Amino acid sequence: xxxxxxxxxxxxxxxxxxxxxxxxxxxxxxxxxxxxxxxxxxxxxxxxxxxxxxxxxxxxxxxxxxxxxxxxxxxxxxxxxxxxxxxxxxxxxxxxxxxxxxxxxxxxxxxxxxxxxxxxxxxxxxxxxxxxxxxxxxxxxxxxxxxxxxxxxxxxxxxxxxxxxxxxxxxxxxxxxxxxxxxxxxxxxxxxxxxxxxxxxxxxxxxxx
Numbered sequence: 001x002x003x004x005x006x007x008x009x010x011x012x013x014x015x016x017x018x019x020x021x022x023x024x025x026x027x028x029x030x031x032x033x034x035x036x037x038x039x040x041x042x043x044x045x046x047x048x049x050x051x052x053x054x055x056x057x058x059x060x061x062x063x064x065x066x067x068x069x070x071x072x073x074x075x076x077x078x079x080x081x082x083x084x085x086x087x088x089x090x091x092x093x094x095x096x097x098x099x100x101x102x103x104x105x106x107x108x109x110x111x112x113x114x115x116x117x118x119x120x121x122x123x124x125x126x127x128x129x130x131x132x133x134x135x136x137x138x139x140x141x142x143x144x145x146x147x148x149x150x151x152x153x154x155x156x157x158x159x160x161x162x163x164x165x166x167x168x169x170x171x172x173x174x175x176x177x178x179x180x181x182x183x184x185x186x187x188x189x190x191x192x193x194x195x196x197x198x199x200x201x202x203x204x205x206x207x208x209x
Contacts, residue, residue, distance in 0.1 A: 004030070006032065007044060007045070008034045009034075009037075009041040009054065009055045012056075022110055032050050037061040037062065038059050038061050039061045041053070041055075042062070042070060049077075052079045053071065053078060055080055055083065056083050057084040057095070064082055068080050069099060071099070079120040080100045080101050082103045083105075092127055092128060101120040101125055102125060103127050103128060104116055115177070150191060154187065157185065161201070161204060162204050167181045185200075
């Protein structure tokens with residue numbers, strides 16, 4: 001794999017340090033520079049052009065969204081992965097509008113970050129999967145989820161299983177590895193006390209999930 005050059009833009013030293021350790025462990029990833037606010041990032045981009053900017057959404061002087069919009073206008077080949085503590089629809093949508101290629105929560109796993117980097121470098125986008133907002137099915141606050149101690153991610157899995165998606169298709173939809181999807185599926189079956197995939201599908205249909 002060709003080297004991928006990255007600039008980190010974030011104003012929290014502890015988070016920057018963690019990212020540096022994670023990225024330096026991958027031989028094909030190279031950190032070109034670090035910016036601690038939006039204006040410093042733009043100054044750096046005048047001198048160094050990375051493949052990807054890992055861009056904090058909430059920074060001083062110029063926030064990540066405004067920085068993303070400027071970067072896409074001035075340096076359209078640079079890929080942008082927004083990093084945020086906010087899992088809110090309006091911020092995800094605004095990040096898309098301003099040209100971000102991906103949006104990751106800061107509590108994402110190492111695997112999810114590396115997968116997002118790979119996806120955007122291949123020309124794909126990577127945004128959080130959202131459950132359809134309808135009156136049918138269930139959401140993370142539903143009593144059914146609490147009854148069986150299901151997580152929001154497991155609820156997403158059930159909705160996709162109901163649509164007949166394979167493990168690989170679910171992995172692609174949620175930007176997870178197949179192994180992670182299989183683990184979630186096993187956890188769901190264990191919590192629901194089901195022994196076979198067929199029993200799981202029957203359960204989903206009988207309970208109109």
